[in-house]
Amino acid sequence: MEYNFYSIIKAPGKIARSFIPLLFVALAFSLAACGGDDEPNPNPEPPVVTDSEANKTLASVWETSSYTSNSANRIDLYKKIQGWADACPSDLVFAKYLTADNATASALEKSYPILECYNLAFDRVLNALKAGKPSDGKTHIWALYNMGVVVQTPDGNYAIDVYHRRGAELAPYIDFYAITHIHADHKCENLAREMSKAGKAVLTNFSIDGVDNSAYRTMEMRDYTIGKFNIHSFITHHNSSPISTLAITAFYVTGGGTKLLHSGDSNFIAEEFESMRSKEVDCYVFRYAVNALTENNVLGNIVKPKVAILSHILELGHKDVANSRWSLELGLDRASRLNSDNVAMPFWGDNVAM
Numbered sequence: 001m002e003y004n005f006y007s008i009i010k011a012p013g014k015i016a017r018s019f020i021p022l023l024f025v026a027l028a029f030s031l032a033a034c035g036g037d038d039e040p041n042p043n044p045e046p047p048v049v050t051d052s053e054a055n056k057t058l059a060s061v062w063e064t065s066s067y068t069s070n071s072a073n074r075i076d077l078y079k080k081i082q083g084w085a086d087a088c089p090s091d092l093v094f095a096k097y098l099t100a101d102n103a104t105a106s107a108l109e110k111s112y113p114i115l116e117c118y119n120l121a122f123d124r125v126l127n128a129l130k131a132g133k134p135s136d137g138k139t140h141i142w143a144l145y146n147m148g149v150v151v152q153t154p155d156g157n158y159a160i161d162v163y164h165r166r167g168a169e170l171a172p173y174i175d176f177y178a179i180t181h182i183h184a185d186h187k188c189e190n191l192a193r194e195m196s197k198a199g200k201a202v203l204t205n206f207s208i209d210g211v212d213n214s215a216y217r218t219m220e221m222r223d224y225t226i227g228k229f230n231i232h233s234f235i236t237h238h239n240s241s242p243i244s245t246l247a248i249t250a251f252y253v254t255g256g257g258t259k260l261l262h263s264g265d266s267n268f269i270a271e272e273f274e275s276m277r278s279k280e281v282d283c284y285v286f287r288y289a290v291n292a293l294t295e296n297n298v299l300g301n302i303v304k305p306k307v308a309i310l311s312h313i314l315e316l317g318h319k320d321v322a323n324s325r326w327s328l329e330l331g332l333d334r335a336s337r338l339n340s341d342n343v344a345m346p347f348w349g350d351n352v353a354m
Contacts, residue, residue, distance in 0.1 A: 054116040057081065058349060062124070066143075066346035068310075068335040074347075078328040081347070084114035085314050090325070094316040098165050105165065114316065118145060121349030122166050125150050128351075129157060129173035139258035139354045141283060143346035146185050147264060147311045149285055150174065153256020155228040159191075160251055160262045160285070167191035176201040176216075176226045178251045180264025181238060185317050201226050203233065205249045219247055221275065229255035234275050236266040239290060258282045258354045261303060265312070268294040273302040281305040282354050287312035288326045288334055300339025307352060308340035 057080055064073040088094055097108045097115055109116040125142045133154050134140050142150040148162040156175045167188030170177075177195050179187045179202070192202045193210045202213040203224070216224065224231040232252040237243060250263040250273070261276065262285040284305035289295045299308055310331060318325035326334075328347075335343045344352050 054113040055120065057113075058117055058120055061347055062349060062351075066344045066350045066352060068332055068343045068345050071332050071335075071345075078332075078347075081114065081117065082314075082328050084112070084117070085316065085327075088112045088114045088316060090317055090319045098317075100165075117348060118164075118316075119166075121145065121347075122164055122169075124349040126166075126169055126173075128152060129170070134353075136353065139256050141258075141260070141285075141309070141346075141352040141354065143309075143311070143348060143350045143352070145348050146315045147180075147262075147285065147287060148186075149262065149309075149311075151253070151256070151258070151260060153258060155256040158226075158229060158253065160253075161186045161264055162188050162191060164188055168194045171195050171198055171200070174200070175229065176203060176231075178203040178231070178233075178249075178253075178262070180250065180262065180266075181246065181248045182206045183265065185315055186264060203231070203249070203251065205235070205247050218249075219243075227255075229253055232275065232279075234272070236263065236272040237269055238265050239267050252276060252279065252281070260285065261305070263287075263298075266298075267291075268297040268299075270297045270302055273298050277302050283307045283309060283352065285309045285311055288324075288331060290324060292334075293337060295334075296339045305340070306342060307354070308338060308343045309352065310335050310338065310343060310345045313345065 057077055061074060061077050093112060097105055100108065109119055121144065125144055128142065129152060134152055137154055140152040142152065144150055144162055144164060146163050148164065150159045150162065150170065151157060157173055158176050159170060159174050160178045161180050162170065163185050168190040170191055171194035177191055189208055192208050195202050196211040196213065201216050202211055203216045204213060205219050207217065219235060221234045233249050235243060236248045236250055238246045238248045248264045248266045250261065250266055252261045259280055259282045261281050265287055268289060281303050282305060284299065284303050286295055288310060313326050313331040314328060315325055321327065331345050335345050346352055
């Protein structure tokens with residue numbers, strides 16, 4: 001079925017079926033036959049796209065607005081990117097890529113342009129941090145991947161839920177790293193260990209081997225001050241899992257001229273957000289809810305941000321839509337029905353300036 005983004009914008013609620021072409025099913029079997037071989041797969045079946053095409057596509061995305069009220073400017077670009085993502089199997093390609101050595105990763109990027117996009121987005125964010133404070137004096141909220149954000153402010157930088165194979169490279173440039181919960185698609189243990197080695201704070205509700213963060217690890221509501229940032233954290237549910245076995249820590253960070261809330265995979269139970277009711281929020285980063293529109297239990301009710309950032313879109317580690325690999329098309333559909341007049345759905349490497 002061909003994606004029709006215009007129909008999604010005009011008629012919210014329509015859900016397109018996603019599928020992986022038989023061509024890539026054949027590829028998956030070919031990769032499985034390689035076993036533990038770390039050499040690049042020579043199979044010519046994946047679409048080979050030049051570096052310049054992925055670069056050009058992302059550059060065009062970054063030149064347009066991530067606010068969904070202007071989404072028509074991204075429709076054709078999103079259709080191309082979605083096609084690249086659909087051609088990248090989660091288990092036998094993306095999983096291999098995450099743990100690959102640099103040579104193998106580079107080879108996979110040449111065969112799978114969505115992986116090149118993933119890498120190019122990291123370069124853009126890292127280069128911005130290396131350049132120093134934002135030249136415009138604003139806070140820049142960089143969408144890195146999935147629910148990962150890197151927040152660059154005039155007073156310092158921090159990251160929440162960064163999940164990236166190169167994440168450890170951020171450690172010299174951020175003041176603290178917060179992780180909402182233990183699931184792999186919200187944490188980068190190598191980054192956490194590098195932060196710990198540097199004596200920098202890692203905020204979690206779980207322990208990580210090689211990370212000394214006892215002062216910042218809790219399963220309770222807690223407030224911290226780290227440098228020029230004040231952080232209010234509180235515990236929420238993840239779907240139907242008991243908090244005792246799977247808790248989500250939401251982080252409300254003030255400082256650098258911006259008040260940001262990030263709730264990870266929270267299940268949007270309104271009473272769990274009560275400590276936020278009287279707080280001003282410039283930007284709220286939240287996930288695409290599994291139970292449709294439960295986002296609105298909190299958004300526009302408890303939390304009324306100036307900008308609502310919808311995330312957890314196109315998570316390549318999830319197999320398909322049935323397993324919460326939400327498409328760009330579905331993201332635009334959901335954004336159109338949220339209780340906010342100012343919704344952004346940034347793609348990897350996008351920058352929302354506040």
